[in-house]
Amino acid sequence: MSSTMEPLKARRLYLLLREQILSGEIAAETKLPSEPTLAQDHGVSRVTVRRALDKLASDGMILRRPGAGTFVNAGGKASMPVVADFANVLTHLVEMGRKTGVKLISFGYVAATPQMAEELGLDPGEKLQRSVRVRLIDGQPFSYLVTHVPERIGMSYSEADLASTPLLELLERSGLVAERANQVIGATLAGPEVAAALDLDIGAALLSMTRVVFEPSGRGIEHLQALYRPDRYSFHMDLARTGDDGARRWTPADAVRTAGNDK
Incomplete structure (x- = not known):
């Protein structure tokens, strides 16, 4: 053989x-x-x-x-993956940050690409704080996170803060309000650096997610590129049927309950 x-x-x-x-x-x-x-x-x-x-x-x-x-x-441990509530993502982020461990790989300031400057609504010439973290559950890595935050916001906390506190919690401590987020889910393959950080073979399949978080003014306060081991992380959403007969569709259950409470 x-x-x-x-x-x-x-x-x-x-x-x-x-x-x-x-x-x-x-x-x-x-x-x-x-x-x-x-x-x-x-x-x-x-x-x-x-x-x-x-x-x-x-x-x-x-x-x-x-x-x-x-x-x-x-x-x-592998039989108990982290499950993300897709319909209540911002609350889930803070709760997960408190229940899992984190390893800070890198921290610094970089120039913004044109695309990222546009997505976050940066001022001309404004830099970004870039951090790379690995999250762990029961000591085992399950996510590789690359985060960019506008420099004016990143200056409100230290490298040590980021190594011990969920980023969204740090942003809210500085007086910012995370009102909404745009999120895209996909799949990709692990490159050498990510594979080593997540204890995987090069080329292993990963869940990928890109999220931009906005404050009430509409300006972006965080850009996250996240890669997850699918055996240790999954997305969950409860759905409900809505609409009139002939035009019924699936809608996030939380959105249906909220609409009902507003009536």
Whole structure:
């Protein structure tokens, strides 16, 4: 067997076993077959099996008990991803910031690109504060965040503040009001720097999000480019049917409740 095929086969076996564990097909506390049995069942070498199990163990999904075998971890961290409330995004941001850890990778001031200057409504020549952070849940990384804030706003807090406090909370402490946000969701692949920060293989699939937050005046106060591990982060939205017969559509449930309260 070609040595170049081993990592790919190990990745496939890892993803297969991981999906079986997350779906409940392999229940919590179940003892996995031995390495020779797994190798025979899946038509791979024991080296491939060992690599796949090593990855599952590093994710906290299995436990190796010397002399007893390998078991599915009942409290596996990877089975509890962060879930974002898509319809109430600004409240969720502050709550998530308080419940997760953060590692500040870089912090400084840069010139604004024409596109970002237009999106944020910057003054001519105004610089941006740029920060790169990695968020962690139970010590494991799940998001890579690149944030740009107008220089006049960024000067209100320090690098140490950003390393310990959610950015939206810092903005509100400085007297700013985050009234609304424009958000775009997509998908991308992990480059070398992001892959290393999120403990992934280069080229791994990621959720991507670009968000611009605005104050009541209409000027932007934050531009965020975020990349998420899809196994540790997901978006959630409750929907309700609205409109007259023949023109019914799905609408965020929170918006429906708010409209009802306004009547």
